[in-house]
């Protein structure tokens with residue numbers, strides 16, 4: 001773990017977009033808009049770098065149920081197997097969703113009440129129609145990777161030590177972004193008040209919290225000890 005001198009925290013705000021929020025989102029997460037005060041408070045803190053991510057799909061994206069033939073094309077229910085386009089032996093079973101966050105549509109917009117002027121970088125993800133991409137770092141395939149964003153480079157260039165994550169949805173894109181952040185060597189936290197799950201029950205929020213903890217990623221409160229260093233100890237410029 002980094003010493004205080006090397007404490008360089010980043011804030012990563014995941015997919016706080018209209019399609020993931022009531023009242024009109026096609027894939028609205030209950031209470032999705034309620035996290036905005038927490039996120040704007042986080043944005044007011046002296047993180048070394050503040051990044052927002054956007055799910056940003058083409059219309060023919062593989063994760064949309066509407067792009068698959070019946071009967072296995074029911075949003076939220078149907079599962080499909082995706083093969084790595086460069087290596088057919090590597091496969092992933094994944095859920096199908098309603099169309100969401102299509103490039104150029106209002107649903108892909110970041111919520112206007114989010115204080116976006118305090119964000120230095122916006123990272124777009126999910127543009128490759130052939131693969132699902134929950135993590136803002138990369139798609140789930142490894143041999144080889146198919147779609148990788150510049151998020152890791154941004155964090156490394158800023159000499160980041162710790163990554164604090166908030167946004168939507170806790171049990172999908174927040175989870176996989178947090179896991180990849182930890183895998184990349186950053187001490188990683190998810191802010192409890194700054195996220196909501198598609199499934200708030202034990203199979204969603206509960207199981208995700210357990211998975212994250214097993215991989216060394218605790219959920220922490222914005223009022224907790226882990227946030228105090230950010231409030232008092234960080235350098236504010238990269």
Ligand SMILES: [Zn+2]
Pocket residue numbers: 055057063100101126
């Ligand atoms: Zn998506």
